[in-house]
Amino acid sequence: MFALHILGTSGSRPTATRSVSGNYLMTPHGGLVIDCGEGFQERLVRQDLRLKRSKTGKRAKASKVRAILLTHCHLDHCWGLIPFLHTMNLDGRTEPLTIIAPGAPDGSDSKPDFNDLFGAWREMIEDEYSRGRMGYEVNWVLIPIEDELPIESPFQPLEDLHLTAIPTKHGVVSVAWMISSNKRPERRLMVSGDTSRGVTSFKSDSIGGELDVLIHEATYSSETHELAEVWGHSTAEDAAEAAAVMGAKLLGMLHLSSRISDPSVLEEEARRHHNQSFVCEDGDIIEVSWGGEISVSRREGDAWTGLSIG
Numbered sequence: 001m002f003a004l005h006i007l008g009t010s011g012s013r014p015t016a017t018r019s020v021s022g023n024y025l026m027t028p029h030g031g032l033v034i035d036c037g038e039g040f041q042e043r044l045v046r047q048d049l050r051l052k053r054s055k056t057g058k059r060a061k062a063s064k065v066r067a068i069l070l071t072h073c074h075l076d077h078c079w080g081l082i083p084f085l086h087t088m089n090l091d092g093r094t095e096p097l098t099i100i101a102p103g104a105p106d107g108s109d110s111k112p113d114f115n116d117l118f119g120a121w122r123e124m125i126e127d128e129y130s131r132g133r134m135g136y137e138v139n140w141v142l143i144p145i146e147d148e149l150p151i152e153s154p155f156q157p158l159e160d161l162h163l164t165a166i167p168t169k170h171g172v173v174s175v176a177w178m179i180s181s182n183k184r185p186e187r188r189l190m191v192s193g194d195t196s197r198g199v200t201s202f203k204s205d206s207i208g209g210e211l212d213v214l215i216h217e218a219t220y221s222s223e224t225h226e227l228a229e230v231w232g233h234s235t236a237e238d239a240a241e242a243a244a245v246m247g248a249k250l251l252g253m254l255h256l257s258s259r260i261s262d263p264s265v266l267e268e269e270a271r272r273h274h275n276q277s278f279v280c281e282d283g284d285i286i287e288v289s290w291g292g293e294i295s296v297s298r299r300e301g302d303a304w305t306g307l308s309i310g
């Protein structure tokens, strides 16, 4: 079973109730982090502590993380990385960790990008090694994005899962991450990262089948679709259209602009195109069983209760 923990649903900046981007996917063979904006590690620790208190048997442990997947280099998606690596070291981690991100091809003038950030971060970590203060190896994997076709990750950290990067449209080099099970029938989940509408490969034909769950940004409502176009983001309608063309059974929307005061507006808009749509809250857990059952649970205090969608 996959369990996706949504640990940040705000776009660009935190609000009183929503943090910036960050997701944790728990699988029987270990965990994957997909984006980790500012404060990610604290959110993960709190989620795990609350789960422990909830006595549901679910957990979201930092020690289980096998790889970190980044969608793009905007800071609300990656600024929590280095502090998180540092804490895992203090916690005595010895298992290697892989970080996978999209890179601009050689000679490209796409700035900023992970070529520069990885260079700086790598230096910081190597300095820790040289002082004998780093207890685990960090593998930095950059996937050069040349065109708009899906790319198999050159490194597959979990034996029962398969990672594919899907190039998106956001003004800087950016990808969505698709995580599929190797078992049949295949189960598939995608996290869009930031993107405007009309991604070339967001079609079930291009990604080799339909999705169980699509987590897609919906920064704006269609009332302000001009802003979505200007800033390389999507509206709830755009997200729902992407869910429909990829045959997603469930759409979870996040990365809300702080100007959205009533998320139900986004839900109403999306459900006109895709009935099984909802706006994620921080702490939501979306589970997909190997048999294909999908459930969403929402946190209140230290307890999670099932949410019915649509």
Ligand SMILES: [Zn+2]
Residues within 6 Å of the ligand: 072, 074, 170, 194
């Ligand atoms: Zn962005």
